[in-house]
Amino acid sequence: MDVQVVNCMTCEEFVRVFGNVVERCPLIAAALWSRRPFSSTLELENGFNEFIDSLSIEGKEGILRCHPDLAGRELLAGTLTVESRGEQGQAGLTSLSSADALRMNQLNSQYKEQFGFPFVICARMSDKDRILQQLESRVRNQQLQELQCDIEEVKSICRLRLQDIYNRAAKSTK
Ligand code: GUN
Known part of the structure; x- marks a missing residue:
């Protein structure tokens, strides 16, 4: 996707396209729209990273709380966002044994x-065994260290979701 296309979007279009780059936080896309024009997709x-970093601890915790549990109730209920469903599928979480799911x-x-917030990891850069191992070790971290760790994972998720959006746009113009 050419950055000029992004710069020409109305706020509504921008939120439709980028509203779930941060899971269930369309407000972030709506806020970033005001920063146009962007000189590049980078x-x-x-902009997403800086916005997230600029939030207070409560704001960062709020972002994390918008993330569904991995292999959780929402996966079973079929109520995940398309992005989260895809990521959990790629990490093999949609076909766990009952022992692993438990x-x-x-x-x-x-x-x-x-x-007080859910475990977040960039599922697409991981797999079931690594996710279980990370859960086991990160639960022993300090509160603030863990908040920052989760937030860095959110930024990795964002980067891959943005790449998907650009790749899809490039394909549709071919
Ligand atoms: N990693 C990638 N997507 C997700 C998600 O939706 N929830 C959590 N907890 N981690 C993720």
Whole structure:
């Protein structure tokens, strides 16, 4: 997608296209629209990162709380966003054995009890075994260290979701 196309979008179009770059946080896209014109698509990605970094601790925790649990209730209920469903599928979380699903649910609950926000990891850069291993080790982190760790994962998720949007646009103009 050419950055000029992005710069010409109405706020409504921009939120429709970029509204789920940060999971269930369309407000961030709506806020970034005011920063047009962007000189490149990289500048837009940097905009997402800077916006997230500029938030207070409560704001960052709010972003995390908009993320569904991995292999959680929403996956079973079929209520995940398209992006999250795809990412969880790519990490193999849609075909877990019942023992692995139970283990992941237990660890997700333990993690949320410990920190007050859900465990976030860039699922597409991981797989079931690594996610379970990360859950087990990160639950022992300090609160602030873990908040920052989750936020860095959110930024990786954003980068891949933006790439998907650009790739889809490039394909549709071929
Ligand atoms: N990693 C990639 N997508 C997601 C998601 O939707 N939720 C969580 N917790 N982690 C993710």
